[in-house]
Amino acid sequence: MVALEKTLDLIFPQKCLECGCPSDEDLCPLCNRRIKCVENLCTRCATPLKSGTFHGCGNCIDKDYAFDVALALYKYEGLSNVLHTFKYRASIKAAKVVKRLILEALNGLPLQDTLEKAKVVTFIPMHWARRFLREFNSAEFIARTVSEHLKIPCEKLLERTKLTERQVNLSGKERWKNPEGSFKVITANLPQTLILVDDVATTLATLNEAAKTLKEAGANKVICLTLARA
Numbered sequence: 001m002v003a004l005e006k007t008l009d010l011i012f013p014q015k016c017l018e019c020g021c022p023s024d025e026d027l028c029p030l031c032n033r034r035i036k037c038v039e040n041l042c043t044r045c046a047t048p049l050k051s052g053t054f055h056g057c058g059n060c061i062d063k064d065y066a067f068d069v070a071l072a073l074y075k076y077e078g079l080s081n082v083l084h085t086f087k088y089r090a091s092i093k094a095a096k097v098v099k100r101l102i103l104e105a106l107n108g109l110p111l112q113d114t115l116e117k118a119k120v121v122t123f124i125p126m127h128w129a130r131r132f133l134r135e136f137n138s139a140e141f142i143a144r145t146v147s148e149h150l151k152i153p154c155e156k157l158l159e160r161t162k163l164t165e166r167q168v169n170l171s172g173k174e175r176w177k178n179p180e181g182s183f184k185v186i187t188a189n190l191p192q193t194l195i196l197v198d199d200v201a202t203t204l205a206t207l208n209e210a211a212k213t214l215k216e217a218g219a220n221k222v223i224c225l226t227l228a229r230a
């Protein structure tokens with residue numbers, strides 16, 4: 001993949017990964033400025049807020065989540081093309097940009113003391129059939145970056161027990177039902193407090209189902225962390 005990307009760079013001039021304009025950098029200065037970390041958010045559902053940080057907002061008032069905290073580093077808008085390239089094309093360039101963005105945003109997150117208490121960073125796993133085809137789990141890459149930064153070990157704790165429809169292909173209601181019963185815990189040594197990572201959070205249904213599975217197996221506190229909140 002690296003060799004291929006280098007060859008392509010020689011044939012085609014470099015482009016900004018987000019807007020596609022000619023750019024010497026992976027992100028042009030304009031996109032770089034536009035991509036902003038989430039500064040204020042609801043720590044219960046990771047919804048970006050105009051001001052202040054609260055645990056509970058209008059978006060989650062009627063929801064009953066299995067996880068305890070949900071945080072997001074960026075808004076999905078402004079980052080959608082980078083994320084698409086990162087997720088579906090396993091691009092080294094996009095992964096480099098994503099890694100930099102994660103490291104830039106992590107220190108600004110609220111609840112640093114809560115994060116530091118986690119014993120393990122884990123991630124939403126891919127079904128083996130998807131992994132076989134795509135060979136890259138974006139959630140795992142993000143989890144490993146977070147793990148390095150927080151100096152908390154990264155471990156795979158969950159496995160997919162069924163191949164579900166992709167969440168992006170479903171409506172809101174279907175998205176909530178789709179992940180039901182699709183995870184199992186694969187360790188006998190489940191930590192009490194853990195960080196559960198995914199790439200993009202939209203309905204939080206996948207994170208909720210994974211958190212429910214972890215809680216049923218004995219986890220006490222699940223802190224969800226996503227790169228982007230749609």
Ligand SMILES: [Zn+2]
Pocket residue numbers: 016017018019020021027028029030031032
């Ligand atoms: Zn750009």
Ligand SMILES: [Zn+2]
Pocket residue numbers: 042043044045046047055056057058059060061
């Ligand atoms: Zn909320």
